[in-house]
Amino acid sequence: MAALPRPRKRRPERRARPDPRARPVGNARAVTGEAAPVAVIGAGFSGTLVALQLARHLPPHRPILLCERSGAFGPGLAYTSGHPDHLLNVRAANMSPFPEAPSHFQDWLDRQPAGEAGQRHLAAPGSFASRALYGRYLGELLEAEVAACPGRLQRIHAQVTCLRPAEGGFALDFADGSTRFATACVLAIGNLPAAGTCTPLVRYDPWATTTTTGLRPDIPVLIIGTGLTMIDLAVEIFARGVPGPVVALSRHGLLPHAHAPAPACPPIAFSDTERRSALALLTRLRAEVAAQDGNWRGVVDAIRPMTQTLWQDMPLPERTRFLRHLRTFWDIHRHRMAPSVAAMVESMRQSGFLQVLRGRVLDIAEDGELAEVSWQPRRAATSRSLIVQRVIVATGVEKAVRTSDRLLRGLLDLGVARLDVLGMGLDVTAELRLLNARGRPVDGLWALGPIVRGVFWECTAVPDIRAQAVQVARAVAETLE
Ligand SMILES: Cc1cc2nc3c(=O)[nH]c(=O)nc-3n(C[C@H](O)[C@H](O)[C@H](O)COP(=O)(O)OP(=O)(O)OC[C@H]3O[C@@H](n4cnc5c(N)ncnc54)[C@H](O)[C@@H]3O)c2cc1C
Structure with a gap:
């Protein structure tokens, strides 16, 4: 997330204190004679x-504890939105959670009764379902698994505040003061909440239900960021009947492209030189697009299976360069909008409801019910100011290095985990085992999903996470054999 000037009147953030309940816990297997559970922390998609x-993958007698602080098991951050126009940005046919059953989600969709919320986007095969439907689908999958073997997969509605090594596994401390033991643990804590402290006028929680409520009809709203989250917000504000305008501001003022049919391109064989330089990679990609008559969608899709290795082959300074200069361009081509959403965006822009600016925010001064935002247009010498009723920060998920997340901070403080070299998330091995402060794999501890994106870069979408989930489950099963 790009650094932003702090709004004035910000309250100081509290520092996480060492957990006073931290205490050794015995091995539950030894105490009860039953198989000790495997714990999964976080019940979003991952x-x-x-x-x-x-x-x-585990034998039937092995209990699984699925711990989720929100109480919603399945949807996580991405698939909680109930808005019917918040659509998946991947075709339904590619959203199966199971690698070996590619049409699983599409088949489920086809069985849903006509007229369901979100169904209006399902006119043709290969179209884009609502994220709410996908969240419901995930919840149903979980429900079916729980019912299939009562007592084995346990959903625990609680926040894990501390995870610490204990004899034969880990102790999990919960926010309600209880502690459970697990013989192995998987961290699936996902997209970290923004570190900024919300005020009534400046919101760092773009996905919270109250972020777009209570808006006045006569004053603009500013959204910082012009990616898919901004589009969700604009669509939501429009649907609330707020006349706008919604002003979206980012460094380049670039919006995601739309999905469109594109012929598949052959895999690209990059040279070692290209693999070691962000600029050389870009040059090669441009040449490939030219060779494919401008079919950039086909080229971007062709390198999807190798983006993780391309990322890992790049030396650290090149990865940093990519993040600073090329990331926006990659994101708008790679994470595309559903065509019907793109049509909505176009119409919102044409009507003047959505206005896009290029530049950066210099200062936000809150004054009663309004905020004065001073901003610098791109390549302009002088700054300008905007009076808005709300500022919504939608610049992407938080970097782990900035987070105040209690569990994560505790893991780092205990030396059980360390950050990846870019500070984006947690450091793991290629097998997704957590690396401790000394760079050694921690026995019995894995992580997956967006929290390991610094190591793999492309590991936040369903096709990536579903492969990681199989990898982790197999590794846990092998370890416990
Ligand atoms: C808005 C949005 C839309 C997306 N749309 C698509 C799409 O269309 N297609 C696609 O392929 N990908 C999409 N993605 C990307 C991807 O699918 C998600 O990032 C993915 O769902 C990540 O899931 P997750 O479980 O790792 O993280 P999250 O969804 O963030 O879930 C993590 C969960 O862990 C819980 N948690 C965290 N800490 C604790 C704790 N200490 N104790 C207990 N619980 C805890 C949280 O409450 C949360 O529910 C989207 C992402 C976002 C943000």
């Missing part, structure tokens, strides 16, 4: 998928 895969 945690849900790991739990389902663990249920397949």
Whole structure:
């Protein structure tokens, strides 16, 4: 997330204190004689998928604890939105959570009764379902697994505040003061909440239900960021009947492209020189697009299977360069909008409801019910100011290095985990085992999903996470054999 000037009147953030309940816990297997459980922390897409895969890969007597602080098991941050126009940005046919059953989600969709919320986007095969439907689908998968073997997969509605090594496994401390033991643990804590402290006028929580409520009809709203989250917000504000305008501001003022049919391109064989330089990679990609008559969608899709290795082959300074200069361009080509959403965006822009600016925010001064935002247009010498009723920060998920997340900070403080070299998330091995402060793999501890994106870069979308979930479940099963 790009650094932003702090709004004035910000309250000081509290520092996480060492957990006073931290105490050794005995091995539950020794105490009860039953198999000790495997714990999964977080029940968004990643945690849900790991739990389902663990249920397949572990012997039936091994309990699985799925811990989720929100109480919603399955949807996580991405698939909680109930708005019917918040659509998946991947075709339904590519959204199966199971690598070996590619049409699983599409088949489920086809069985849903006509007229369901979100169904209006399902006119043709290969179209884009609503994220709410996908969240419901994940919840149902989990429900079915729980019912199939009562007591084995346990959903625990609680926040894990501390995870610490204990004899034969880990102790999990919960926010309600209780502690459970697990013989192995998977961290699926996902997209970290923004570190900024919300005020009534400046919101760092773009996905919270109250972020777009209570808006006045006569004053603009500013959204910082012009990616898919901004588009969600603009669509939502428009649907609330707020006349706008919604002003979206980012460094380049670039919006995601739309999905469109594109012929598949052959895989690209990059040279060693290209693999070691962000600029050389870009030059090669441009040449490929030219050779494919401008079919950039085909080229971007062709390198999807190798983006993780391309990322890992790049030396650290090149990865940093990519993040600073090329990331925006990659994101708008790679994470594309559903065509019907793109049509909505176009119409909102044409009507003047959505206005896009290029530049950066210099200062936000809150004054009663309004905020004065001073901003610098790109390549302009002088700054300008905007009076808005709300500022919504939608610049992407938080970097782990900035987070105040209690569990994560505790893991780092205990030396059980360390950050990846870019500070984006947690450091793991290629097998997704957590690396401790000394760079050694921690026995019995894995992580997957967006929290390991610094190591793999492309590991936040369903096709990536579903593969990681199988990988982790197999590794846990092998370890416990
Ligand atoms: C808005 C949005 C839309 C997306 N749309 C698509 C799409 O269309 N297609 C696609 O392929 N990908 C999409 N993605 C990307 C991807 O699918 C998600 O990032 C993915 O769902 C990540 O899931 P997750 O479980 O790792 O993280 P999250 O969804 O963030 O879930 C993590 C969960 O862990 C819980 N948690 C965290 N800490 C604790 C704790 N200490 N104790 C207990 N619980 C805890 C949280 O409450 C949360 O529910 C989207 C992402 C976002 C943000």
